[in-house]
Amino acid sequence: MKNEKDLVTVSQLANLSGITPRTIRYYDKIDLLKPTLIDKNGHRKYNLKQLNRLQQILYFKQFGFELARIKTMIDADDYNIVVSLEHQQALLAKEVKRKQILLDNLKQTVKYYKGEINMTNLEKFEVFKNELIMQNEEKYGKEVSEKYGEVKHQQGIEKFKNLTESDYQISKDLEHDLIKNLDQINESNLPINSELGKLIFEQHQQWLKIFNDKYTKDYHLAMATLYETDKRFAKHYNSQSKTDVAATLTKIIRNYAK
Template identity: 35%
Template sequence: MYSIKQIADLSGVSIRTLRYYDEIGLLKPNDLSEAGYREYTDKEIDRLQLILFYRELDLPLKQIKLLMDGYQDEMEILSQQRNQLVEKEQRLRRLIQTIDKTITAKEEGTVMENKEKFESFKQKQLAENEKNHGQEIREKYGEDVVQASNQKWSGLSEEQFKQMQNLETKLFADLKEYMNNGQKDTDLAQEIFETHREWLKVTWPKYSAKAHRGLGQLYISDPRFESYYDNAVQTGAAKVLNEIIQDYAK
């Protein structure tokens, strides 16, 4: 038998993390001692090694548990994760190229062309979105949809990006007006929905009302999305926008 401290020392995983794995049912101890301490065997060590392998592949804990408990097909998940890692590698390569160009431009005293700056911005934004929301979006819409959306984002022209900015500016202004006027103007509510839909269509590979409603729910269930709209418009904006989406996305 191994104590939790021994497991932590062997694996490099903190005691706090091991306790959390126990709480969520990912790595349960083999038994508890008479004093109530967790006790592990070689079987749990083998399971922990597999958990660490999946974590190295950036799989979320929820998906790792489903895999290890036999509720998801391992080959399918590994294939999806491989595609995601390849996409991430490509993004990193593009970022490295942009950094190299920036360094060269500064060393030579030249100025990057607007097109190069725009490409740099898109890749940085894509990396930031992936870091902040990649896991949640994949769980909700799936790997194929996320990859298609990322590809469409990468291919945006400057004109399309300006279109997105203009649509978002209009969305914020109309949403603020709608809220300040008591949320009774149904024509304005319809216009807010249509503006948001057009904004999504710029980067979504294929629009669907169901996915739109799902995104609206994410706006109120994820504090990061909620704060984005509340900070851009006013407190409660994410909630109101979701209500409009649920009413009109049919």
């Protein structure tokens, strides 16, 4: 596209990309995709560079990025399209692997309910435990390895993988009851040293012991610090509750684990 005859119009670009001319004009309005030139009749024209930019925009939209963030990314001085897309490729590959594991387990489950195969109780819940492991690895894996060492990190993963069905269900029930009780203590404005506060501490202590054979009160206090300083931990609890239960849990741990 070295001269004007090599340029494409808005309608041609819309046909190529599958998006509407209105969307293309909007991208121009917000300075996300400016035309190469506007001819004497006021028609926008786009060259190869702009076509490539639109392709990148549409990729990042598929990955869930908002337009403002896309613009910031691709306009940055250190922007590298290959590095950016390779990063998204790696994330997408993980998601495909995750979906494949879920699909394989679902196929086995269908066969089980049809009476074609048997499934052990552990096999029925294995896919859900693996999903939790993958989620936790993405969120906390790197820093856990750095803080506690890779050996302990892997030991923790193996501990979770080998949970019995009973322990797994107990952990889920404990977390559900814990959050319900935290909401209750907040809504009733009860003191943290009340009977309910003590029960919450004991429930959280029991929950931790399921995942850590070497529980100590110092470890419990360290968890309280994480809940206070790392927004991801607070979000995990607060997203399941009606009130700010993470802050209350932190206070309760510090009261009873001292």
